[in-house]
Amino acid sequence: MRVIGLMSGTSYDAIDAAAADLELDGDSLVMRPLGMVSEEYDEPLRRALADALTPAAVTLADVCRLDTRIGQAFAAAAVRADRELCGGRAELVASHGQTVHHWVEEGRVHGTLQLGRPAWIAEATGLPVVADFRTRDVAAGGQGAPLVSLVDLLWLRGRPGTPVALNIGGIANLTAPDGTAFDTGPGCALIDAAARGFSGGRLAYDADGALAAAGTVHEGLLRRLLDEPYYALPAPKTTGKELFHLGHLRDALAGFGTLPAEDVVATLTRLTARTVADAVRSVGATEVIASGGGTRNPVLMDMLAGLLPDTALRTSDELGLASQAKEAYAFAVLGFLTAHGLPGTEPASTGARHGSVLGSVTPGREQLRLPPPARERPVRLVLR
Structure with a gap:
């Protein structure tokens, strides 16, 4: 058919x-x-x-x-x-x-x-x-959600070790071989929201991670963002832009004064990498096969690789399925x-x-x- x-x-x-x-x-x-x-x-x-x-x-x-x-x-x-x-x-x-x-x-x-x-x-x-x-x-x-988990399970069955499928879209989600699947949190949602907000709508997203590459992670802001209760919930769990939107970011920024746009985007990029890496470790993954628009952000992918030094990180393109x-x-x-x-x-x-x-x-x-x-x-x- x-x-x-x-x-x-x-x-x-x-x-x-x-x-x-x-x-x-x-x-x-x-x-x-x-x-x-x-x-x-x-x-x-x-x-x-x-x-x-x-x-x-x-x-x-x-x-x-x-x-x-x-x-x-x-x-x-x-x-x-x-x-x-x-x-x-x-x-x-x-x-x-x-x-x-x-x-x-x-x-x-x-x-x-x-x-x-x-x-x-x-x-x-x-x-x-x-x-x-x-x-x-x-x-x-x-x-x-995530409904693609069934397809991931069928596709990755038989691969050695503990491979997980990771999709980084607006929201990031993963699927493990035992069927565990959940949204890890914001993929590009908050990064995109910041890019649009700081540029007055001129930028829809952080193309090639350029803003993040020019900034420095603000550790205080990152700690506050990581306090979001969603990350501690057990799987299965799902989320969306009902939670991770520009207002969520504005609430987190309260009290920090005026931060450079580049530092905010760098911090949000680290937030995505950190929450994804935490989720990958929680299922004991030995291999991550990533897809979605976030794979085109080299800063995000480099951060993720740095947080998972002992886990193979590749895109679905390498296995014959175009990540986009x-x-x-x-x-x-x-x-x-x-x-x-x-x-x-x-x-x-x-x-x-x-x-x-x-x-x-x-x-x-x-x-x-x-x-x-x-x-x-x-x-x-x-x-x-």
């Missing part, structure tokens, strides 16, 4: 569309990656999305407009991916949508909201669409599993009572025809 996976993460900078040929072969799921295209959000939509996130107050009219415009943007990305990567022969689209809120209280997730209605994708492509992946896991008592496209490919896999009636979650990773077949299916132009249900979920993911 040829599947397009659509993903826009907590950095909400662009929609990644990755296509893959997927098939079941005994106890293996074989994936042939076909490539990725990326569509940036236009600036008015990006600004409207940023302005709507917690702790901002929004109206239902705002949510309706965002849901429509995000859905149309995802549809455009899917159309392009089908044309450029699949030659117009895609069979299914799996859309994560855009997370705008993750409702967490006292460590328990009560709800999660992703915008970008799949009807726009189905109408534009004519293909069936699997979407709204996270809610079913939450309904089963899970965190609804990995999450989009993961949702292509999850969509494939749903289409075959197979669970897309691992209870040990999300804390759910049981594994669940994820998402809802929106039919395309033709009569909806799903493959015959598969009998058992594969135990490994093989790249070809």
Whole structure:
């Protein structure tokens, strides 16, 4: 089955569309990656999305407009991916949508909201669409994240030692071989917020770690940031920009006077490296395979390597899976599993009572025809 996976993460900078040929072969799921295209959000939509996130107050009219415009943007990305990567022969689209809120209280997730209605994708492509992946896991008592953990477990099975998969997006998360998976804390969320805040919106992120490289870590600010109670919570746990936003940083800065922007960004970069390294050590990892936008920040990666001197650190590119496209490919896999009636979650990773077949299916132009249900979920993911 040829599947397009659509993903826009907590950095909400662009929609990644990755296509893959997927098939079941005994106890293996074989994936042939076909490539990725990326569509940036236009600036008015990006600004409207940023302005709507917690702790901002929004109206239902705002949510309706965002849901429509995000859905149309995802549809455009899917159309392009089908044309450029699949030659117009895609069979299914799996859309994560855009997370705008993750409702967490006292460590328990009560709800999660992703915008970008799949009807726009189905109408534009004519293909069936699997979407709204996270809610079913939450309904089963899970965190609804990190959903890529199942794909990580299938992909890394059989590697020697204790390999962990690490994704550094707006929020960073990891998956260990025993199924332990959780959000470690801010990936690039606070770094991006500081870059935008100090530049008056001119910078969306710290490109190539330039600001951090020019600054010095402020130890007092770092200690205050590390006092955030989230870091001490047991796994499984999830978080988001509901917690790690510009207001969080402003509260931490109170009483320190005016610090240079470069020092603040350097400190936030160390915060991400430190909290990730602490999480990696907590699961006894011997190897870290990293992906996501944070891997393009050399200062962050150097800090992380320095904090983990005895742990091999490499990117997923070295294992044949493009780090920027990995999450989009993961949702292509999850969509494939749903289409075959197979669970897309691992209870040990999300804390759910049981594994669940994820998402809802929106039919395309033709009569909806799903493959015959598969009998058992594969135990490994093989790249070809």
